[in-house]
Amino acid sequence: MRSKFGYFEDDYVPRERDGKLISKIIAIAAPHWKWVTFGLILSFGVTAASLALPYLLRLGIDQYIVNEELANIERVSGITQLSFLFLIIMLAGFGAQFCQIIVLEWAGQNMMHSLRRKLFIHTLHLPISFFNVTPVGRIVTRVTNDIQNMHEMFTSVVVTGVNDFIRLGGILILLFWMNWRLACVVSLVYPFLVLSTVLFGRLARDVSRQIRTSLAGLNTFIQENVSGVSVLQLFGVQQDSMNKYHILGEDYCQLVLRQIRIFGTFMPLIEFLQSIALSLIIWYGGGEIIREHMTLGDLTAFISYIRLFFQPVRELSQKYSIVQSAMASAERIFHLMDQEKTDSTGIIPLHIDGKIEFQGVSFSYEKNHPVLRNLTFTVRPGETLAIVGATGAGKSTIINLIERFHAPDEGAILLDGVNLQQLSSEWLRKIIGFVPQDLFIIAGTIRENIVLDLEVSDEDLDGILDLSQMSSVVKNLPDGLQTRIGEGFDLSRGQQQLMSLARVLARNPKILILDEATANVDSETEMLIDQALENVMSQRTCILIAHRLSTIRRADWILVMERGKIVESGSHDGLMAEKGHYFRLQRLLNITE
């Protein structure tokens, strides 16, 4: 939906038929049917109690208060007895209502919890390509706010809705049972009630949808103009944006006033209908009393029941909008659920040497923008390959393909002769140790960050720390391994790489992939990293995206990349002799370092 000045309502999910949606929602509720049923049973109790009280009043009036056939003493004691009964039913009603709220809240919370959990796990298993095109905020909203919306619907609509429904039915039955003629007369009001409610529901829904869009547009406008206020001031266009703002604000105000008119008609109308029902009761009911078809108590009960009958009708519009937004949320949630997960199953080889082959691999994230073009190379078991090249040459993409975050468009990547696509991705990621350039820190201590989900004994961990040179970092920390990261204490870029190395060592991977930090690392840490790399690289197949001379020289084989292609490859000495790209790079690095 397009509105003025470029606001778009973010309703991007294809519409699903309501029936299908509801059956999906019911499927979520199904495992909790016991609690829900219990809640519904209690609901009958609550209704029975709330309907019994006016009935007791009626009994009191007819049998004792106006019954002049009885002696005064009997009348008074009868009233007292009734009052006692009234008290008991009242307390029972209170208890039932309390239990019902608790039971249904319990069911609702658990339902939403399991849905939220399922959704979160599902999301974690979606392919990386999904995350490339979907903003983080949008995914987070699904897991949090959208679930919350559904919960709101559950507690305030489903629960009270069922209560109301039972109550309305109960009242109708009682009315017809007490005096069917009067009940029929009162029923004259219902068609008007239904008609105006339906009409109102539609009007209110339309206008509130327009208001939502208009308000969102207004808010976007304010948001942008406030954050861009200095641009407006520098360009001298404040008046311009003020004018636009007036139009938006005026539109919004007109819509709101329309809403007031709609509600202002409906609410008094309902009250009016209620009063009409009251007049009908007095007029026809009075006649019935004169004809001795009913009693004064019946009349009072009728009046009370009609009051109870109208209560839920008034709250209808509010519930309607809750249902609307919950349905939209449900739709978005199920849309996310329908996204296909990555298939992590596949072959798990028994033995691994660690030979990696690229055979004519091409890849692009977007059509017509190839990132890798026909790449062919082989890394033999235990060998170290360094990849160098400018930003945007495609170095990181190679890692993404080896990690199987994406599949190549053309060609194949083989591990020990087996196509990567046939291997279990979970197993693959277990045997590949990846040291990323960007930080990956979970909230917790350094120890937790290193072991993650592994069980590592303290002795083993000490060994790992020594190998990865992390021990010299840890030594200087206030709480050692138990230092919490992020709470007033941060690791430097270089220290983060050491920690990543320790993390990888703890997993003892067959293949190591390192994306070296480009940021400056102080020389002391640099020495530590070099030593750690030395320890880590032995016995493993390694692929390094290198930026520093000392790292590059460590490699057996060097690939020089430019715009997705290999432009040179060979050993350090060989490439130096060629006096090509690599030679120039070395010279530059020499000057810089």
Next chain:
Amino acid sequence: MMSEFQIIKPYFKKYFFRLFVGIIAVLSVDFFQLCIPRLLKTAVDELGRLTPDNAIILRLALAISLLALLIAALRFIWRFLILGFSRLLEMELRNRLFSHILTLDRAFFQQRSAGDIMALSTNDLQAVQMACGMGVVASLDAIIMGLAALCCMIYIHPTLTVIALLPMPLLVIGARLLTRRLGRLFGTVQEQFSNLTEFSRDAIASIRLIKAYNQEDTYSSQFDKKGKIYVRNNFRLAFVHGTLFPLSSAIANASLLLVLWWGGRLVVDAEISIGDFIAFIAYLYMLTWPMMAMGWVVNLFQRGKISLQRIQEIFMARPLFSESEYPETVEEIQAIHLRNLSFAYPGSSQLVLRDVNLRIRPGILGIVGKTGSGKTTLCHLLTRLYPVEGGMIYFNNHDINKLGLADLRSHIAYIPQEVQLFSDSIAHNIRLGKNDATIEEVETAARMAVIHDEIMAMPDGYETMIGEKGILLSGGQRQRIALARGLLLNRPIMIIDDSFSAVDMETENKVIENLAEYLRGRICILVSHRIAPLRSAREIIVLENGAIVGRGSHDELLLKNNFYGTICRRQQVERF
């Protein structure tokens, strides 16, 4: 300090008549509503007689219907008048707020985030509107109805009234206590909710690494744990909620019980008639609502008052510097002089610029330096986004403080570091400072900024709406659109504050090439992290900690400035 109510007082004056009629309508509704139980009583008493008269009953029923019609009409009137008033007030207040905000300067926005101001213009205005609309009606209604119902009850039977009202204090106290607890628990739940949100945000932001380390299960179980805590607290909330809600109806019923028990006895003793008894119950129902509403209304007013105070704070804010009364104008700017320019941000003693002396003439002045060296501050001062002392910045021979703000800025096209685009068409975004620019002019500017072809490739060309689904501009595209916007202005001074950082090298080279011709005869200040665009600069200065530590041409600096030489070589490595 002026009272916060001063802000809304004018609106109450302006809409006095509307409000007055509305309030009369509310009072009339209350009065007529109170009549209905009286009619009911008469009818019941008539029916209680041995030979009731059908005609009287019919007349009473008709009277009730007529009254109901009148009430409905009056209700519509007050809803429209008073609630409408609150909405009009909201709109006018928001207009005033927005136009005031547009006059405030950067210093203000450094203390107040955009989010802050958004909250103000949504939540706080909403609270004020609620207090002035529903709050006024509900409080009037509750007080009048409550008192009137109470009077009628006392009129029927004083002792019965006292007895019937015995449980009411319980309701008031119980509601107060539980509401307070509810508020506290609600806070906890909110906090846990944002905790959960934050956790999922973190997880999804680092999804690559989670997958690379096979950490899906760890994260799932942590999420599960957090979710369970959230559920537990929600459940505790439900306990309070589950007590409060039935409690209010139980207490109303308790009053009813007392009326049945004691009032029934009174009828038996013929102290009151059966009609009185039934009318009494009707009044009791009328009283329950005001009792429950009072807490809500008080809360509404409190929140409205606090919100109004917050809004007032914004209205109290003033721009840091005001225009001089007789601004000088400057025609053609040939040079900008900086004389011993030192600057610290308002409220801070740390100098961001120290003793900068510079003479800027037509041609490109390049500025390089580390993050935080004062480059952007210098740009901000030249556009007078912050005030400087007199005698430090001169345009030709005019002190910057003596020039009119609008006049000064009309000479400058400033392209700031952070690109600000608006949710509107691309054409509109480029036209921002020059509404009357023809599409040809817009296209020329876009061509110069090397963005034209990309715009044409979009579904609606220049009319493509930014922010529409699918049309997510890359950082480089956004920067070039902002550049086109600046180029279109065709102003003698251009300030480009590191505006190519996200543009790829090839495109950047083309942009620089295109600019060379455009910039001839103009003053251009070009802040850049990259060296390549600076090669053609007439002069380059190197800033460090706010001071100029090197100046000269590219070749000179390469030889004599260490910092410049280092970044230059480093960038060659990256691009080689």
